[in-house]
Amino acid sequence: MSEHFVWGIKDSFLQYVNALPDGSITASNGAILTPKNVFHFPLTTSTSDKFESSGEISIHGHHGMLDVTFHHLTVTLEQDKAVISVQVKGRSMKIARGHVIHHTPEEIVISTQVTTMGSELLGGVYQAGTDMDPLTIHLNSEG
């Protein structure tokens, strides 16, 4: 399979949306939602310290009041630190920070914690620093 991110954002958030009478979670522009409720985002750019995907995610509920839409998930690494950013309505937002917890030629696993901006995107419910789901970057090991 080609290089891609695997990220569920935050499992409890997706479960909450799935439980809403009008909740909807969609993935487009190459991104997919798997039956395990995690997103796969194909990588469009991959260097040793920057990984990007053009996939788009759209999460709706509460009669349109809940509208979390983003695209262009980007992970930037600096040694063992990671910054996760996305494009929201033409604006780049750093939504999470993290640490590399596992690094092999095939995959990089990153712990993620929500930033203040990421919390705003998700309705201000989570305190900055709250754990989100780990994010995995699957790489082509043959280089």
Ligand code: HEM
């Ligand atoms: C009519 C407006 C809304 C109502 C009545 C509402 C109601 C609720 C309730 C009752 C919970 C607790 C659910 C539980 O613990 O099982 C919750 C959690 C949450 N809501 Fe909303 N909400 C609204 C709008 C929004 C919006 C606009 C957003 C995001 C942009 C949002 C994001 C969240 C998040 C992230 C959680 C926490 C989910 C988790 O991790 O457990 N909500 N909301």
